[in-house]
Amino acid sequence: MEHKSDHIRLSLSHVTKSFQNRNKERSIAVNDVSLDVYDNEFLVLLGPGRCGKSVLLNMITGLMEKDSGSITLDGQEINGPNPQMGMVFQKLGLMPWLTVMENVQFGLKMRNINPKEREEKAQHYINLVGLQGFEKSYPHQLSGGMKQRVGIARAYANDAKILVMDEPFGQLDAQTRYNMQDEIIRITQEDRRTILFVTNNIEEAVTVGDRIILFTKYPATVKEIYNIALPKPRDETSEEFLRIRKEISDNADLAL
Secondary structure: OOOOOOOEEEEEEEEEEEEEOOOOOEEEEEEEEEEEEEOOOEEEEEOOOOOOHHHHHHHHOOOOOOOEEEEEEOOEEOOOOOOOEEEEEOOOOOOOOOOHHHHHHHHHHHOOOOHHHHHHHHHHHHHHOOOOOOOOOOHHHOOHHHHHHHHHHHHHHOOOOEEEEEOOOOOOOHHHHHHHHHHHHHHHHHOOOEEEEEEOOHHHHHHHOOEEEEEOOOOEOEEEEEEOOOOOOOOOOOHHHHHHHHHHHHHOOOOO
């Protein structure tokens, strides 16, 4: 279970990013990062808070320019925002004046997909994330976990080749977070996509990831890569799960 395909969907080669501080000195945020993401793989980027993971994601999604190196999607250099990337963040940016159905359809509407097709497609993904019956509900009527499901359904409906999830469960209570980890495993097993999932939680990383890229503290540099061969869903009390978690924990920076 190292990866689901031999096809490299996304490739980063020697990517570096720095910023100028108040003293006009350069501070490196991401330092010489190289990694490949395989088609249909659930890849976890694991590192301490504020280590530079989000900066790396912003470059991958084309929202921020890199200083040096290359980032390619299916062999094509990424320069600017890419419609092949679907993003799910802690703060989802759901439109509060739109219903669940309208939120999930939003990207399809922007692409001028005809109303019947976009409603059928949105309904399919609403069903996939377990929100059937809530199509006419507004975001303020939903729990935190339900809002995350809407964000996932919206990203899936837009036919993104890669779903980028930046600590999507970080603001949820513990029980809802565990439930959403189970749900994202179920959803990705029913409809395979390439997932790039960022977290600072070791247990979460081992629970959901096919591979884990462990980063150092700031600036972000690849420290270790772990292939997780355990079948999903995973038993978090099993001897092998606990062994992997301890191995990563022992190797991680203290800030994690």
